[in-house]
Amino acid sequence: MRTIRLYDTATGELRTLEPREPGRVGIYACGPTVYDRIHVGNARPFVVFSLLKRFLEHEGYDVTLVANVTDVNDKIYDAARTQGVGSEELAERMTAAYRADTDALGLGRPDHEPLASESIPGIVELIAALIEAGSAYAVEGDVYFRVRTDPRYGSLSGRDVDQMDQGEGVEGASRKEDPLDFALWKAEKPREDTAWDAPWGRGRPGWHVECSAMAEAVFGAGVDIHGGGIDLAFPHHENEAAQTRCARGHELAGIWMHNGMLETGAGAGGAKMSKSIGNVTLLPDVLAEHGRDALIALFVGGHYRQPLRFGPDPLADAAGRVRRIREAGRRLVAGPSPDWSAELLERFLAALADDFTTPAALAAVADWVSEANRADEPVGRDDLAVMLGLLGLEALLESAADGPAAELVALAEERARARAAKDFATSDRIRDELLAAGWVVRDGPDGPELLPAP
RNA sequence: GGCGACGUGGCGGAGUGGCUACGCAGCGGCCUGCAAAGCCGUGUACACCGGUUCGACUCCGGUCGUCGCCUCCA
Numbered sequence: 273m274r275t276i277r278l279y280d281t282a283t284g285e286l287r288t289l290e291p292r293e294p295g296r297v298g299i300y301a302c303g304p305t306v307y308d309r310i311h312v313g314n315a316r317p318f319v320v321f322s323l324l325k326r327f328l329e330h331e332g333y334d335v336t337l338v339a340n341v342t343d344v345n346d347k348i349y350d351a352a353r354t355q356g357v358g359s360e361e362l363a364e365r366m367t368a369a370y371r372a373d374t375d376a377l378g379l380g381r382p383d384h385e386p387l388a389s390e391s392i393p394g395i396v397e398l399i400a401a402l403i404e405a406g407s408a409y410a411v412e413g414d415v416y417f418r419v420r421t422d423p424r425y426g427s428l429s430g431r432d433v434d435q436m437d438q439g440e441g442v443e444g445a446s447r448k449e450d451p452l453d454f455a456l457w458k459a460e461k462p463r464e465d466t467a468w469d470a471p472w473g474r475g476r477p478g479w480h481v482e483c484s485a486m487a488e489a490v491f492g493a494g495v496d497i498h499g500g501g502i503d504l505a506f507p508h509h510e511n512e513a514a515q516t517r518c519a520r521g522h523e524l525a526g527i528w529m530h531n532g533m534l535e536t537g538a539g540a541g542g543a544k545m546s547k548s549i550g551n552v553t554l555l556p557d558v559l560a561e562h563g564r565d566a567l568i569a570l571f572v573g574g575h576y577r578q579p580l581r582f583g584p585d586p587l588a589d590a591a592g593r594v595r596r597i598r599e600a601g602r603r604l605v606a607g608p609s610p611d612w613s614a615e616l617l618e619r620f621l622a623a624l625a626d627d628f629t630t631p632a633a634l635a636a637v638a639d640w641v642s643e644a645n646r647a648d649e650p651v652g653r654d655d656l657a658v659m660l661g662l663l664g665l666e667a668l669l670e671s672a673a674d675g676p677a678a679e680l681v682a683l684a685e686e687r688a689r690a691r692a693a694k695d696f697a698t699s700d701r702i703r704d705e706l707l708a709a710g711w712v713v714r715d716g717p718d719g720p721e722l723l724p725a726p
Numbered sequence: 727g728g729c730g731a732c733g734u735g736g737c738g739g740a741g742u743g744g745c746u747a748c749g750c751a752g753c754g755g756c757c758u759g760c761a762a763a764g765c766c767g768u769g770u771a772c773a774c775c776g777g778u779u780c781g782a783c784u785c786c787g788g789u790c791g792u793c794g795c796c797u798c799c800a
Contacts, residue, residue: 301800636747
């Protein structure tokens, strides 16, 4: 196994991955709150952590990836009320949509996808432990986390508790001992249609506590990598970390790994893609219009920690990259790759081992493609298949499922005859007809062939 | 205001104290009846100002600017 280094948000530096249990890596990635279809920004962590899992497995680790779904939340109550449906019904429908949308990315599923609504016993137990430890208190059916009992609070996101904005949240402000405190449990309210019994009263969990509970349900005492979007670092992950620390006496995560945001708009800087801003593009729409390969190529074309410009132009760039790789793939043969490939494969893997730098890995792929295109001998595809597989682009080596219809083949043959007779007017006319039917004619040394039009 | 990330060639985007990243687009050429695909060649790039150094795009300080978080957010 090579040394793998990842940037840890908590320490602000690259750290060597040293799993708690040798050979096994646990990853917990925060998933979406399901009150609507997910947008492409939500897809980034799904892609990043799915691909990280592939790489770690390639390096010989046994990897368990957990990505939760938040299905109990104020937003869900609000959306359900607006639509006049039950919140459970909406959450179930949107969870199914989330699964379908991420399935379409073609990266497989995480090993576990716990739901908050199915994790209540563990959540209640964790809250009880916090109350027992003096780090939480019940007030009128709510339970709040006592932030100042955690001396390390703020260490993940680099904040000083005493300098934090003391702005009062509207909710529960009068019941909190300290404005910094946050809700672990919220007492049932008249217009909410899901609630569970708990020792301090009927209600439902706060957002942050579910992740601490679900992570320990799968991994026990801590997880090697805990991740999600950088916008979750505070307060969500900070609060998760505090809960686990105060209830269990150990850190929740070894390495905190956060992906950057998608940005929209042209020019220098953009605006974060966000449901609250309303500049979102739904994942299924992107997949339908541009295909999953272009989207994944766009994602791996940037470093996961950096903000990524999203829009038609970046997608078109990515599509161009995809096209070139696919073209090269058409000329490859099955079997081991030539000697020159080893160095490029190593460069590729080293790039991933160095804070999962997929753009540098992709550069190795590009160089591999150039080398293969230059080769006079048939080139074996094995190493390229490994690299593309680790980037989630294995489909680029698959040939088109269906060939052209019989009448188009006949047309192409007619054109070949015209061309042989140097009747170029006819052959060019037929070529246009074929193009209109969605097929490009390419006259190669072995005769013409029909390819799906881009 | 506080904290964090960052400012690289037309666009996107890695990286490094002295040596071609890479992709897309462009230009010239080869190949082709013409295309397409491919190949070859081609770009005074590193926000600004100081400092350290034999040498900085790369280190240090400052300035300006962008983005994120500080409220739900991947």
